[in-house]
Amino acid sequence: MRAIGSEIKRFGAELVLIGNGTPEQGADFDRKDPLPFRLLVDPELVGYKAAELKRSLLAGFRPRTMLRFFSALRGGYRGHGIRGNPYQLGGVFLILPSGNVRYSRVSSELGDEPAAAEVLTSLEVWANGLATSATT
Amino acid sequence: MNIAHTLAPVQAHDLEGNPVRLGSLWEDKPAVLVFLRHFG
Numbered sequence: 001m002r003a004i005g006s007e008i009k010r011f012g013a014e015l016v017l018i019g020n021g022t023p024e025q026g027a028d029f030d031r032k033d034p035l036p037f038r039l040l041v042d043p044e045l046v047g048y049k050a051a052e053l054k055r056s057l058l059a060g061f062r063p064r065t066m067l068r069f070f071s072a073l074r075g076g077y078r079g080h081g082i083r084g085n086p087y088q089l090g091g092v093f094l095i096l097p098s099g100n101v102r103y104s105r106v107s108s109e110l111g112d113e114p115a116a117a118e119v120l121t122s123l124e125v126w127a128n129g130l131a132t133s134a135t136t
Numbered sequence: 137m138n139i140a141h142t143l144a145p146v147q148a149h150d151l152e153g154n155p156v157r158l159g160s161l162w163e164d165k166p167a168v169l170v171f172l173r174h175f176g
Binding site: 008011012013014015016017018019020023026027030038039040041042043046047048050051052053086088089090091092093094095096097099100101102103104107119123126 | 138139140141142143144147148149151152153156158161162163164165166168169170173
């Protein structure tokens with residue numbers, strides 16, 4: 001996440017994380033491993049609902065999800081406890097100042113996250129489009 | 137209506153509890169919004 005944050009800044013964009021816990025939970029999360037980008041919270045899930053992000057009781061129990069979890073454990077992942085709604089799934093959006101949504105990915109299950117390269121490619125295409133229009 | 141129009145008026149909060157209108161995040165520059173599953 002840190003590496004993509006630097007790349008996103010290089011394109012003149014900002015990376016903002018939005019969690020579904022309280023401000024106190026967010027501050028505790030940030031304190032344990034301070035982030036070099038903005039962290040907001042949406043404890044009422046208003047943004048999550050507006051973005052039509054999914055919630056699923058069963059999302060953690062699908063075989064593919066369990067495999068991803070064990071793979072993450074083998075890779076050294078050690079969670080710090082769950083704070084916020086554990087059934088709320090996430091999503092990623094790249095939004096331009098024009099209001100144009102250049103990238104959108106809504107998670108359908110746990111561990112279903114976009115590759116950073118997808119987001120960066122969208123940013124790069126946008127930035128190249130700006131550079132092209134500036135020279136014409 | 138695209139998702140940006142729907143999200144723009146939504147109020148999230150910073151870590152001090154101050155409201156932040158999501159639309160302000162992309163007013164001047166592109167924003168990559170990552171809605172997390174949960175903290176932890």
